Amino acid sequence: MLQQTRVETVLPYYARWLKRFPTVAALADAPLDDVLKSWEGLGYYARARNLHRAARLVQERHGGSLPDDPEALRALPGFGEYTTGAVASIAYGRRLPAVDGNVRRVLSRLYDLPAPTAAELRETAAALVPADRPGDFNQALMELGATICTPRSPRCAECPVAEFCLALARGTVAERPGRKRVGALPLEIVGTAVVRDAAGRLLLVRRPATGLLGGLWEFPGAVVGPDEAPEAAARRAALAAGAVLAPDAAATAIGVVEHTFSHKRVAYRAFAFRGAGAAAADAAEPSGAGVAPGDPVQGGGRHPATGRTWADETALAELALPVAQRKLARLAAAARPRL
DNA sequence: AAGGCGGGGCG
């Protein structure tokens, strides 16, 4: 959870997580849908899928307890160089470095490194880690970055290692480490369809299992093409999801949700369609050919691995939705009385 | 080595 996410953000998720999945076995036995639902709002959902897979591997390979061997840890999904070093040093007292964003900044300044590679930082950190209490040392280095050697306005006057800091001596603290991003994020416009069946249930589709927001649910949507109207893209997405709309069915614009991802910005332009017709019942089945409703899908999820569903308010609350889609759901609920 | 991959908080 702490990968690329602030401690303060993680805390409430972590508490709920331990209550829901108190043991490795509980996590391994849980359906992927439950895991994703518990992760909803945290982002970087591959972390949840990796953790789930890791729990199952720990059950299978290591009898349910996390291995203390760094190589065995590194082989688990989600365990990169940092996490392996952090767990091995903090939990098992192994003398391994743990270079996170904080440590990268601290070392870049301490040694005045303009553009250190990951390997360079790892070697630098490895040479510093003591055999005695390596985990405490690693945490201290991270803590130094979090509290004193901050990205902006570092408190060098209070820094315990200021006398060793090359960047401070050379006046390059503000330039370490170098920045990366150049130019603005591309903007994407997604025509989004809010479709209700006769019972007022909402049509949702599941995203592919991997990639952006993998395995999560969303309103049918399509990227607006050149010379295409957002409403047309939304209609296209609704039809692709199996909705049956009268050809001239009127759509009502019900609002826009903008969201910034790590690599692009997306504007979801939402349209409510009337006249979702008889095929509503059909569409309750998974769209993937050959996938029967009761078939166990990856992770034993209770929802189809691919496909669509009609969700009432209760079902909607139980599905794992990205933050932007939750906002769209609120727009849909607000628009309903007028339709 | 570079790019894809969320979401929130802060200056």
Added chain:
DNA sequence: CGCCCAGCCTT
């Protein structure tokens, strides 16, 4: 509005 957060995985 840009930057960054106890990074990982794929190419």
